[in-house]
Amino acid sequence: MSEVRLTVEPRTEFGKGAARRTRRAGKIPAVLYGHGSDPKHLSLPTVEFARALRNNGRNAVLTLDVAGGESEVALTKTVTSHPIKNYIEHVDLLLVRRGEQVVVDVPLVLTGEAAPGTLVTQEHNTLSLEAEAMHIPEQIEYSIDGLEGGTQIHASDITLPRGATLQTDPEALVAAVGGAPTAADMESEIDTTGAGVVEEASEEQTSGEAS
Incomplete structure (x- = not known):
């Protein structure tokens, strides 16, 4: 599994309005958590993150270069996409250490x-x-x-x-x-289904005449 390096930014605004502004700026709201540390709210570059998922799958190892010189290693835990428009709305990232079992x-x-x-x-x-x-x-x-x-x-x-x-x-x-079903099996199934339809129609017709 190849390692992917992304330059990310810390987020200081929260809520739906802030998330929409982040996405309009071409970034994805994300949260990095794990190892008992406080969650870190980040903005991921949309194009680069989507490329990482496409080329390396959900289990790509991400090296996050946070503005200010700090770097973290993470795995993608959850990707939330819009149910209709299919863009990425939010990402949960899991903090990992080199050599750690996951x-x-x-x-x-x-x-x-x-x-x-x-x-x-x-x-x-x-x-x-x-x-x-x-x-x-x-x-x-x-x-x-x-x-x-x-x-x-x-x-x-x-x-x-x-x-x-x-x-x-x-x-x-x-x-x-x-x-695999044979041609004879399929013909038999069609015949059985057809007979059931004819029988059902006959019963309905008989019921109608009786009333």
Whole structure:
């Protein structure tokens, strides 16, 4: 996981009005907290922060150069976006130290193709891991190449990067390989559904005649 450096500014104004002014200035209101220290209210550069998320994911390690010469290392904890306009409204940052172990959710990517005639269902898109703050994996890959129908993949089956510890329930089902429906199965389902519609319509017609 690469480290991203951002120049940030302290915030001295609070409230919705102040947050709107911060965003109009091309910055994102943020709060940095952790290790028992008092929360620090910051303004993040919108373009640079969005680029960091796009290129490095939510678990990017951020080195925050605060105006005045102070630097902090942080992870993104929560990103709040506008539900309609989709711009970033607020960010919560977690203060970390180099060498510290942190718990994060890491994307799980299935690679390869299962055996012909199968259908893969992925139940978990991420795994919760404990890892060293400066060595968080960008993603974890698991090959399903050639797996037959009936195969189940649990969290404990995933090989983790060196130094990482699984926090997700080891018995959690993360993916399953089943048999893909055949053309005959689909035709049978259509026939059954159609018969049910005809039967329902017939019952309604009979009820109408009786009344």
